[in-house]
Structure formats: C-alpha cells, structure tokens
Amino acid sequence: MDSGMIGKIEKARRYAEEPERVRFEQFRLQFQGTNGPHTVTYANGTWHCTCRFFSTRGVCSHTMAMERILGIMIPAEVVAPALAGPVPVMA
Numbered sequence: 001m002d003s004g005m006i007g008k009i010e011k012a013r014r015y016a017e018e019p020e021r022v023r024f025e026q027f028r029l030q031f032q033g034t035n036g037p038h039t040v041t042y043a044n045g046t047w048h049c050t051c052r053f054f055s056t057r058g059v060c061s062h063t064m065a066m067e068r069i070l071g072i073m074i075p076a077e078v079v080a081p082a083l084a085g086p087v088p089v090m091a
C-alpha cells in the first residue's frame, strides 16, 4: 500500500472519531418498527415519517430514535423539544 493511501486511512480513522464534522442534509431510510416498517425522511432540517402517530403529532418514536442514533450529526435546533428535557419517569 502506498504512503498516500496509508495517510488517508489514518485521517479517516481520526474523522470517524469526530462525528461533529458531519452534518446530514437529507436522507431516506426504512425503520423496522414493532408494528411494521415505516419510511423516515429528513431534508432541510425537517423530519417526516409514514406512521400514523407522526401524521397527527409531527413527531414519533421513529424520528426521535433517529435523532438519538445520529446525535450531534443532526443540528441541535432540529432535535425534538421532548428530547431536550428530562425523561419523565413512568410510575
């Protein structure tokens, strides 16, 4: 392997440890929910999900789960307010 490629691999390893360098602009994915698959999309800072709950509330367990999975790679202002506060304890 040439030294140029070795340098790129080393840089890729450093980059992979700094996910704050990455900002998603758009994507589409299939989320396998408990009751079936849902299509989740993200574009221009806006989430969408094909599940029934999202259609009435504008947020759902699938989009909130993706926010947790992607963490800092999604702009903080996009993350649902529900995730910003403390998680309510179920009695």
Ligand SMILES: [Zn+2]
Binding pocket: 038, 049, 050, 051, 052, 053, 054, 060, 061, 062, 063
């Ligand atoms: Zn959903």
